[in-house]
Amino acid sequence: MNQITPPPKVEIIPSNAPFSEAQRSWLNGFFAGLLSDATPLSAEHGAEVMQDAAGDGDDGEAPWHDQTMPIADRMKLAEGRPLRRRMMAAMAQQDCGQCGYDCHNYSEAIANKSEARLNLCVPGGKETARMLKSLYEEIDKTPAAPSSAPAAAPAAVTTKVASEPGRSRDNPANAKFLSRRLLNGKGSEKETWHIEFDLSGCDLDYVVGDSFGIFARNDIGLVDQIIALLGASHTTEVRGKTLREVLRDDVSLSPAPDSLFELISYLTGSALREKARALAQGEDPDGDAATLDVMAVLQKFSRVRPHPEAFVEALEPLQPRLYSISSSHNATPGRLSLTVDCVRYVVNKRRRLGLASTFLAERINPGDEVKVYVQKAHGFALPQDPKTPIIMVGPGTGIAPFRAFLLDRRATGAPGKNWLFFGHQRSDCDFFYADELNAMKTSGLLTRLSLAWSRDGEKKFYVQDRMREVGREVWTWLAEGAHVYICGDAKRMAKDVERALVDIVAQFGARTTDEAVSFVGELKKKGRFQQDVY
Numbered sequence: 001m002n003q004i005t006p007p008p009k010v011e012i013i014p015s016n017a018p019f020s021e022a023q024r025s026w027l028n029g030f031f032a033g034l035l036s037d038a039t040p041l042s043a044e045h046g047a048e049v050m051q052d053a054a055g056d057g058d059d060g061e062a063p064w065h066d067q068t069m070p071i072a073d074r075m076k077l078a079e080g081r082p083l084r085r086r087m088m089a090a091m092a093q094q095d096c097g098q099c100g101y102d103c104h105n106y107s108e109a110i111a112n113k114s115e116a117r118l119n120l121c122v123p124g125g126k127e128t129a130r131m132l133k134s135l136y137e138e139i140d141k142t143p144a145a146p147s148s149a150p151a152a153a154p155a156a157v158t159t160k161v162a163s164e165p166g167r168s169r170d171n172p173a174n175a176k177f178l179s180r181r182l183l184n185g186k187g188s189e190k191e192t193w194h195i196e197f198d199l200s201g202c203d204l205d206y207v208v209g210d211s212f213g214i215f216a217r218n219d220i221g222l223v224d225q226i227i228a229l230l231g232a233s234h235t236t237e238v239r240g241k242t243l244r245e246v247l248r249d250d251v252s253l254s255p256a257p258d259s260l261f262e263l264i265s266y267l268t269g270s271a272l273r274e275k276a277r278a279l280a281q282g283e284d285p286d287g288d289a290a291t292l293d294v295m296a297v298l299q300k301f302s303r304v305r306p307h308p309e310a311f312v313e314a315l316e317p318l319q320p321r322l323y324s325i326s327s328s329h330n331a332t333p334g335r336l337s338l339t340v341d342c343v344r345y346v347v348n349k350r351r352r353l354g355l356a357s358t359f360l361a362e363r364i365n366p367g368d369e370v371k372v373y374v375q376k377a378h379g380f381a382l383p384q385d386p387k388t389p390i391i392m393v394g395p396g397t398g399i400a401p402f403r404a405f406l407l408d409r410r411a412t413g414a415p416g417k418n419w420l421f422f423g424h425q426r427s428d429c430d431f432f433y434a435d436e437l438n439a440m441k442t443s444g445l446l447t448r449l450s451l452a453w454s455r456d457g458e459k460k461f462y463v464q465d466r467m468r469e470v471g472r473e474v475w476t477w478l479a480e481g482a483h484v485y486i487c488g489d490a491k492r493m494a495k496d497v498e499r500a501l502v503d504i505v506a507q508f509g510a511r512t513t514d515e516a517v518s519f520v521g522e523l524k525k526k527g528r529f530q531q532d533v534y
Helices: 021-034 043-056 071-077 083-090 103-111 125-136 220-230 243-249 258-267 270-280 294-300 308-313 355-363 396-412 434-443 463-469 471-479 493-508 513-525
Strands: 173-182 192-198 211-214 321-324 335-341 344-347 350-353 369-375 390-393 418-424 448-453 483-488 529-533
Touching (some): 211 355, 258 308, 321 335, 321 396, 390 396, 396 418, 483 493
Parallel strands (some): 390 483
C-alpha cells in the first residue's frame, strides 16, 4: 500500500481575515496545495500571493467556486476582482454545462461580448440573471483587463464541431423516445423513471459522465389556462405560429421573468404599477415572489390583459434541461438511458409540474421524436487508467452516472475495483436497479456496495453516515490511489459528503482539520475528486 505523506500545514490566511472559518480553511488548503511542490513560504509571502491572485483574478480555483455558497457571499469574495471574475461569482458555480459553457467560459464570453444572453444559467435562476445584467452594464465603463484565456467558446464543443446536430444546445438532433419504467415500488413517496432513447437515427454517441439535454414542451393544460387568462384565441398568430404553439414549444412559463413585471407595470397604474415595478427590481412586496410563475402573475394582476404578441416578447426562451446519462455507449451502442425524478408540487392549491420530468413521465409516447443534444462532461469521467479503483457516492437519482460507469467498466473489461455508496428513503421501495447492482456485486464487478436508508429506522441515516462507519476502508482505498465521485444534490448532500471525506482523512490519515481540507483540495486539483451536482 502506498503511503501518503501529510502536506505541511500552511497558515496563509490570517485569523482576522474577512472569511468564515470554513472559507479560511478552504483558502489555506488551496494555497497549501498550490505551493506544495515549492519551497515553504511564510504567511507574509503567502499573503502577497493571495494579493497577486486577487489583482489578476485568473487564479482558476477561485474561493467563490462553491455551489453551496449564497450568491451574496460569492459576490463579497469577488469584490475588487476583474469584471469577468465577478460575473463568474454571480453564477451557480456548478459547471453543469446547461448554458453550453462552464462557469468560467460563460463569464469570459459575456465579458468579451461574444455572448449576449444573460439568462442561460439555469441553476442560478433569476438572481444570477439579475446580477449578470447589472454587471453587464459595467462593461463599457470598465477598461478591458488582460486575459490569459482566448475568446471563450461553448464548452459543449470539445470533440466535435458545433455544426454537427446533437453536439450543442444551439443545434439539437432528433432522438426517438423508446420507453419509460417506474423504478419505485409500492409505498414510495417518490416517482422516479428509467427513460430510454434510441440514438441510432441521429448518429449520436457519448461517453460515460456526459449529460443529455432535453428540449421539453410545456404542459398543454397550463398553456390553455394562460391563453384563457389573456382572453386570447388559441389560433392568434405570433412569430409565424399560433399562440398555443409558441407557448407550448418556445417560451418558459416558470418562473416569471422581470420583463413580464415590467410589461405589466406599463399597462396598469397606481398601487398595482408600483407593485409590478417592485417585483421587476427583485423586491417582494407581498412575500410571494418566489412562487410566481407566469400563470400566477396573470392571476395576481388579473385586471391586466397584455396583447399576446407583447406578452410573448416579455417571456424568456424555453431552456433545455440536462440529465446525467445512466447508460454506456460501449455496453449498448445506439441506446441511451436517463434516471429521472418526477417533480410535482402544490402552491396555493394549484398543482405545479416540473417541465422536463413530467414531459418524460407522461407527455410523450414511444416512437415520438424529441430534440436532444449531448453535453460533454467538464472534469467528470472515469480514470484514464482502467486499473484505478473508484469510490462513487450517488444517493437517489445521483446513481445515474455510476450505473453508467459500472456498465462501461464491465463492457471494457476494466480491472479496477469499484465501490458504490447508494441511499434513498426506504429499502423496500426505493432501491433503484437493485437486481442489476446485486448481480454486479455477485459477479465481482461491484467490489463493495454500501447502502443507506433515511426512513427505515427511527433516526435518519444518509450516505455520509455510512461513509463514516467504514471510514478506515475508505482511507485505505484513497491511499491506494482511488478516485472519488459524487453525484446529486449540490446544496446539502454534496457538501455533507465532502465534510465526511475530510473527517475520514483527518481521523484515519492522522491529520488536523486544516490538513485534511488541504488533502481533499489536492484530490480535486489532481482530478481524483470529481462532482456532478445539481
